[in-house]
Amino acid sequence: MVAWLVVSPILVPLTTAALCGLLWGRVKAQRAVSLAGSVLLVICAALLLGQVAEHGITAAQMSNWPAPFGITLVADRLAAVMVLVASVMAVAAAVYALGDIDPVRERNGFHPVFQVLMVGVCGSFVTGDLFNLYVWFEVMLISSFMLLALGGRRDQIDGAVKYALLNLIATAAFLMAVALLYGMTGTLNMADLALRLRTVEAPGTVTTVAVLFIIAFGMKAAVFPLFFWLPASYHTPAVAVQAIFAGLLTKVGVYALLRTFTLIFVGDVGYTHGLMLWIAGLTMAAGVLGSLAVSDLRRAFSWQVVAHIGYMVMGLALYTPLAIAGAVFYLVHDIVVKTNLFLGAGLARRLTGSHELPAMGGLFKAAPLLAVVMFVPLASLAGFPPLSGFWSKLVLLEAGLERQAYVIVAVSLVVSLLTMWLVGRIWAELFWKPHPAGAATGTVSLPPGGRFALVAPLVLLSGLTVGIGLFAEPVMALARDAAAELMHPEPYIRAVLGRGLPATAEALP
Amino acid sequence: MEVVMAFVIGVLVAGSVYLLLSRNVLRAVFGVILLSNAVNLVILTVGGLSLGLPPLIGPEAKVLAEPYSNPLPQALILTAIVIGFGLLSFALALVYRAYQELGTLDSDGMRVAEPPEAGPAADAGEMADARRREAA
Numbered sequence: 001m002v003a004w005l006v007v008s009p010i011l012v013p014l015t016t017a018a019l020c021g022l023l024w025g026r027v028k029a030q031r032a033v034s035l036a037g038s039v040l041l042v043i044c045a046a047l048l049l050g051q052v053a054e055h056g057i058t059a060a061q062m063s064n065w066p067a068p069f070g071i072t073l074v075a076d077r078l079a080a081v082m083v084l085v086a087s088v089m090a091v092a093a094a095v096y097a098l099g100d101i102d103p104v105r106e107r108n109g110f111h112p113v114f115q116v117l118m119v120g121v122c123g124s125f126v127t128g129d130l131f132n133l134y135v136w137f138e139v140m141l142i143s144s145f146m147l148l149a150l151g152g153r154r155d156q157i158d159g160a161v162k163y164a165l166l167n168l169i170a171t172a173a174f175l176m177a178v179a180l181l182y183g184m185t186g187t188l189n190m191a192d193l194a195l196r197l198r199t200v201e202a203p204g205t206v207t208t209v210a211v212l213f214i215i216a217f218g219m220k221a222a223v224f225p226l227f228f229w230l231p232a233s234y235h236t237p238a239v240a241v242q243a244i245f246a247g248l249l250t251k252v253g254v255y256a257l258l259r260t261f262t263l264i265f266v267g268d269v270g271y272t273h274g275l276m277l278w279i280a281g282l283t284m285a286a287g288v289l290g291s292l293a294v295s296d297l298r299r300a301f302s303w304q305v306v307a308h309i310g311y312m313v314m315g316l317a318l319y320t321p322l323a324i325a326g327a328v329f330y331l332v333h334d335i336v337v338k339t340n341l342f343l344g345a346g347l348a349r350r351l352t353g354s355h356e357l358p359a360m361g362g363l364f365k366a367a368p369l370l371a372v373v374m375f376v377p378l379a380s381l382a383g384f385p386p387l388s389g390f391w392s393k394l395v396l397l398e399a400g401l402e403r404q405a406y407v408i409v410a411v412s413l414v415v416s417l418l419t420m421w422l423v424g425r426i427w428a429e430l431f432w433k434p435h436p437a438g439a440a441t442g443t444v445s446l447p448p449g450g451r452f453a454l455v456a457p458l459v460l461l462s463g464l465t466v467g468i469g470l471f472a473e474p475v476m477a478l479a480r481d482a483a484a485e486l487m488h489p490e491p492y493i494r495a496v497l498g499r500g501l502p503a504t505a506e507a508l509p
Numbered sequence: 510m511e512v513v514m515a516f517v518i519g520v521l522v523a524g525s526v527y528l529l530l531s532r533n534v535l536r537a538v539f540g541v542i543l544l545s546n547a548v549n550l551v552i553l554t555v556g557g558l559s560l561g562l563p564p565l566i567g568p569e570a571k572v573l574a575e576p577y578s579n580p581l582p583q584a585l586i587l588t589a590i591v592i593g594f595g596l597l598s599f600a601l602a603l604v605y606r607a608y609q610e611l612g613t614l615d616s617d618g619m620r621v622a623e624p625p626e627a628g629p630a631a632d633a634g635e636m637a638d639a640r641r642r643e644a645a
Contacts, residue, residue: 131585131588134589135588135592138592138595138596141596142595142596142599145596145599145603146599149603149606152606152610154610154611154621155621155622156622157603157606157607157610157611157621158607158610158611158619158620158621158622159622160603160607161534161603161604161607161619162616162619162622164596164599164600164603165534165537165538165541165600168541168545168596168597168600169529169541169544171545171596172541172544172545172547172548175545175548175552175589176548176551178552179548179551179552179555179585180551180555182552182555182556182581182582182585183554183555183556184555231623232622232623233622235622236622299623
């Protein structure tokens, strides 16, 4: 057992944040520390994934308190994969920030707060305790508030007010749900909860609490009726911040849904997962229609963040091993693509001088290499065949047909078609159309050092998307293994509770 | 005792919902403050209310003797209060800053990040406004 590996996704960014904080006012040193910390996080996450893939689910009891009493950190394949993908996104955003974040934001603490955000994200992935999950959500929330408002432009403050208020309400709902669950079972350890809820006397109450959790996590994940804070705020902060928000924050909500609704709330699957199927379809439809209605590139992508959450919730709602595997694959694919798209939108703005599609254009001529690099995430968003978006959608469609959920399959197909239309429109406006003022400058106009920092993350992430697409089989195998662990949580429960496994565990199916 | 707590929580939640539905952002922040306090009381109540019972092991005893009060909910609430305090002070600072920058606390007037799309709907709104002005 290598317990420190499970703790490292929290410790590494926390140490980096503390170091950055100590170096307050010395921006260059902060940059170096932040970048080094992000790379170290990737290494630790890769080791963790290797450990989990080789030796199975790894759990660490904090302060050596046995499981249901202390806080458990636990990594199964899903958590390890999420930490790895998140850390790669952190590197990409940190590199882009080198060339893009303005000095004022850097002096006011961009680097430490960015690392604290990573603490919250990684902590949410590896925790095995519901109250602990609440705490990590708060860490994430407070740092995201600050990143959102950093810079203090009028539209940022406006967006931040809406983001903050709605997320605070979601937090209150989450805490309320945790309280009710604790009142029913007397435990907050997820594995212990899974055991105790199997023998609970009032399944109706459990379902009520489960719906409260759907609301709380759904608000984080920006699903259908609860997404209005996202398109109102995501387009306002700095590009690197937008990208990491779009890539990671909503996905933490999806991860929490995946975790709780495969491990804890599986008593009334017909109701809860049926409800989520409706939510999934409506989320997709609302997101894609919203993205078609706006002319601001970043706001169109914000709406797309909403739309694609629907696909992942659909995978969870169908609740078959194949569908869950599809949702896991989709999570990985979508984190990479969304981060990439927002970074690309930032670069396009630098080269064309606007975020409004009608005022952009001429990029194909000005920066042909960028056009190729940007084509990858756009095409993957629409689901063109060899790329990652195609495989993840294909798996979900197959799972939907298997379950004979024809309505959701039809909805997802129509949404894919509309997304393709959107991608075509963006492509034509951004790259093929001549710039209305003839002012699209090439990447040559960027400063040489900055040019590398701005383009390298795009190349890296596009390469990753192509890689996931071309080597879909090993990624899919990993997703299938992760799904198998989620659908059969006994090893997870055993890994967490270990020696403290109560007698009822003998009755595990 | 539980009944009293239930009423208190109910009143707090009702008040917070009333405030949250307000168009004034500052009132909405106060609504969130009330809501988070209501949730803290929920944790306290579901954890079991007991009067005058010790939450700790006595100096001679090896284990906790049976009538004891559960210390965990209070630890949870303590965490929630600290976190809530941080978030709410940030929210208040943010609202103050928003008032400085935008000159309004009316959520309908805060349209900087999402300007109304130019289109038939926006035109209709402007025309309705113009007609109202003419009528007045």
